[in-house]
Amino acid sequence: MDQYAVFGNPIGHSKSPMIHTFFARQTAQNISYQAILAPTDGFDSAVTEFFQQGGKGCNVTVPFKEEAYRFADQLSPRAKIAGAVNTLKKLDDGGILGDNTDGEGLVQDLLLHGVRLQGKRVLLLGAGGAARGALLPLLDQNPAELVIANRTESKAHQLAELAKAYGPVSGCGYGEVKPEPVDIIINSTSASLSGDLPPIPAEVVSQDTVCYDMAYGQGDTAFVAWAKAQGSKYPLDGLGMLVAQAAESFAIWRGIKPGTKTVLGELRRNLGQR
Numbered sequence: 001m002d003q004y005a006v007f008g009n010p011i012g013h014s015k016s017p018m019i020h021t022f023f024a025r026q027t028a029q030n031i032s033y034q035a036i037l038a039p040t041d042g043f044d045s046a047v048t049e050f051f052q053q054g055g056k057g058c059n060v061t062v063p064f065k066e067e068a069y070r071f072a073d074q075l076s077p078r079a080k081i082a083g084a085v086n087t088l089k090k091l092d093d094g095g096i097l098g099d100n101t102d103g104e105g106l107v108q109d110l111l112l113h114g115v116r117l118q119g120k121r122v123l124l125l126g127a128g129g130a131a132r133g134a135l136l137p138l139l140d141q142n143p144a145e146l147v148i149a150n151r152t153e154s155k156a157h158q159l160a161e162l163a164k165a166y167g168p169v170s171g172c173g174y175g176e177v178k179p180e181p182v183d184i185i186i187n188s189t190s191a192s193l194s195g196d197l198p199p200i201p202a203e204v205v206s207q208d209t210v211c212y213d214m215a216y217g218q219g220d221t222a223f224v225a226w227a228k229a230q231g232s233k234y235p236l237d238g239l240g241m242l243v244a245q246a247a248e249s250f251a252i253w254r255g256i257k258p259g260t261k262t263v264l265g266e267l268r269r270n271l272g273q274r
């Protein structure tokens with residue numbers, strides 16, 4: 001049985017074992033998938049041991065995504081831009097490939113909800129690891145413009161500079177966000193985790209604006225609740241992104257892409273969302 005795992009600290013909350021076990025059953029793949037708590041200063045040795053003992057691949061979550069980036073022998077272009085890796089795979093020559101499926105998970109979840117990015121005006125809130133991971137997959141969809149707004153304005157500019165070869169991207173602080181409707185707002189800040197909101201003008205939301213929060217939890221996140229209060233008909237949380245990024249990792253490891261709908265429904269029931 002091929003072995004896979006997720007490394008993080010903490011890791012008890014991780015939904016990845018449930019998701020991948022579900023995918024394996026659905027696609028009739030004979031794999032095991034476990035959650036491994038790595039010491040905060042011991043990621044490299046924990047992962048090295050895992051691969052030495054025959055592990056085929058793993059996911060990597062907080063706080064090890066940057067260490068996984070340095071651990072990999074080869075990097076995908078999207079992992080290079082992200083500066084972070086959430087998926088490691090042992091290659092036939094024994095080397096380790098590092099990839100980042102978070103952004104593709106976001107795009108796939110948007111597509112699953114019928115949201116296309118081509119020709120759209122997109123406002124990306126935040127310039128941390130999740131925003132970096134999303135940049136290339138978002139620009140690959142050919143939006144008309146992608147504005148990155150961040151509390152620390154310099155980080156938004158840096159990120160825009162890094163990605164400008166890939167599409168029409170610019171950076172700004174929240175104060176410079178134009179008070180006019182955009183097509184899609186993606187909240188990649190961790191503000192929702194503390195019930196906060198990035199201070200953007202309410203006018204950016206029309207009833208047709210898709211408002212996507214990468215965060216998720218029981219009930220509405222602060223951003224989803226705000227989007228609903230502004231009249232958006234399309235408020236979405238990040239649970240679908242979580243499942244879709246897992247499906248991308250599974251496909252990298254096993255060469256077969258599982259469906260995401262059923263396991264997403266299962267997770268929503270677990271969270272008491274419906």
Ligand code: NDP
Pocket residue numbers: 102105125126127128129130131150151152153155188189190191192193196197198199214215216238239241242243245
């Ligand atoms: P980082 O710590 O790398 O970045 C945090 C970002 O949030 C920064 O841009 C930071 O701004 C901003 N921020 C934090 N607090 C506030 C606040 N109170 N007001 C405004 N901005 C704030 O985190 P990640 O990028 O790794 O994660 C961000 C979010 O994305 C989390 O909620 C995480 O759970 C979610 N996520 C979801 C995934 C999924 O599969 N659904 C996958 C990955 C992440 P500044 O630069 O000024 O500090």
